[in-house]
Amino acid sequence: MQFYVKAILWAVLGVILGFGIWFVFLQAPSPAPPQMLQNTPPPDDTMPPVLETGTVNLTMIEAPDCDECNADGLLLEQAKTVLLNSGFLKAGVSKTIGMDAPEAKAMMARYNITELPAVIVEGDVGRDQEFVASWKENVGTQEGGSALVTRLGYPPYYNVTTAKAVGLVKAVGIKATGCTECGDPEMFISSLEGPTVGMAFTEKSVYDDNSSEGKALIARYNITKIPSLLLSEEGASAYPVFSQIKMLGTVEDGWYILRDVVPPYLDLADNRTLRGLVSAKYLLNSSCTECFDINLLSDYISQSTGLVVAESQTYEADSTDGRALIAEYNITRIPTLIYSPDARYYPYFSEVWLNQTSTIEPDGWFVFRAHDLLTGMAYQNISASG
Numbered sequence: 001m002q003f004y005v006k007a008i009l010w011a012v013l014g015v016i017l018g019f020g021i022w023f024v025f026l027q028a029p030s031p032a033p034p035q036m037l038q039n040t041p042p043p044d045d046t047m048p049p050v051l052e053t054g055t056v057n058l059t060m061i062e063a064p065d066c067d068e069c070n071a072d073g074l075l076l077e078q079a080k081t082v083l084l085n086s087g088f089l090k091a092g093v094s095k096t097i098g099m100d101a102p103e104a105k106a107m108m109a110r111y112n113i114t115e116l117p118a119v120i121v122e123g124d125v126g127r128d129q130e131f132v133a134s135w136k137e138n139v140g141t142q143e144g145g146s147a148l149v150t151r152l153g154y155p156p157y158y159n160v161t162t163a164k165a166v167g168l169v170k171a172v173g174i175k176a177t178g179c180t181e182c183g184d185p186e187m188f189i190s191s192l193e194g195p196t197v198g199m200a201f202t203e204k205s206v207y208d209d210n211s212s213e214g215k216a217l218i219a220r221y222n223i224t225k226i227p228s229l230l231l232s233e234e235g236a237s238a239y240p241v242f243s244q245i246k247m248l249g250t251v252e253d254g255w256y257i258l259r260d261v262v263p264p265y266l267d268l269a270d271n272r273t274l275r276g277l278v279s280a281k282y283l284l285n286s287s288c289t290e291c292f293d294i295n296l297l298s299d300y301i302s303q304s305t306g307l308v309v310a311e312s313q314t315y316e317a318d319s320t321d322g323r324a325l326i327a328e329y330n331i332t333r334i335p336t337l338i339y340s341p342d343a344r345y346y347p348y349f350s351e352v353w354l355n356q357t358s359t360i361e362p363d364g365w366f367v368f369r370a371h372d373l374l375t376g377m378a379y380q381n382i383s384a385s386g
Contacts, residue, residue, distance in 0.1 A: 054124025063158030
């Protein structure tokens with residue numbers, strides 16, 4: 001369905017950028033299956049000698065006063081897990097030390113470490129060149145031939161140069177009281193906190209819009225659409241996703257305020273009018289068994305764009321109401337669908353709809369006419385005169 005593949009989608013704050021996996025390494029090739037003794041060929045002196053397993057020691061230097069950065073030593077555990085995939089290396093001593101420890105200071109100076117936490121792998125790293133190559137491509141650097149150092153640079157982390165933690169975020173949500181159809185700010189926050197984005201929150205508060213805190217925020221920042229979300233700009237801006245969501249709001253007093261809210265939402269500027277609940281009319285000829293299923297098309301649009309269809313009604317093309325719709329909107333191909341004007345509240349929906357040869361009528365209703373883009377799907381040509 002080419003029409004909808006091209007649609008621009010804004011999910012609930014998106015989860016818009018992927019979060020690269022920290023450690024992705026090639027596994028060592030599996031050994032050949034053993035041969036029966038009598039079929040074992042004589043030794044081949046031209047084969048290279050098998051390398052013995054090398055031992056490496058792992059040290060994690062923790063970020064000071066930043067539990068979110070250290071994540072309970074997850075970075076060290078991931079490094080040890082990755083070592084299990086190496087057929088030529090094994091973990092020896094594994095330890096965690098603080099930034100102020102003499103050993104940590106020496107390592108930070110020797111390897112020019114500017115972001116914590118950091119993991120240093122020292123020892124016979126050269127015994128597994130695949131491991132080293134993957135580390136350099138995905139994780140960090142090789143130092144002096146015998147050490148590997150993480151250089152991830154993804155928040156949250158502690159910047160040694162500025163002596164500040166980077167990527168610690170405060171979040172404040174405002175709920176749309178009484179609006180069961182509206183989104184939940186807690187889901188907004190969870191989508192950013194999840195593994196795809198990995199935003200680290202030090203404070204999370206959600207207020208009803210009719211609470212004293214909610215009213216104060218709405219008045220202070222002239223918020224006109226709820227639910228809404230506020231993020232501390234200094235922390236949130238450290239994440240790649242921020243460059244994407246920034247266009248959906250404004251930054252004031254050090255806070256990012258979400259303003260282009262995904263429907264359904266309450267329009268405070270218009271007496272708390274609910275926006276984004278769409279009615280749909282389906283026009284078809286049920287005797288056409290070869291024709292595509294208009295309900296499936298509507299479901300696909302909803303799932304792809306987030307369009308919320310609150311109610312729908314189906315009309316036969318040869319019924320009185322069906323003929324009236326055909327005449328009113330000059331419909332020449334069925335099955336088709338017609339969406340109510342509330343579809344315009346979905347970001348970019350109108351632009352994409354028009355760009356794909358469908359129409360928005362003078363009364364604001366959206367009429368699907370992009371049948372030519374539904375490759376391989378059957379439909380009927382009819383007379384607009386009914």
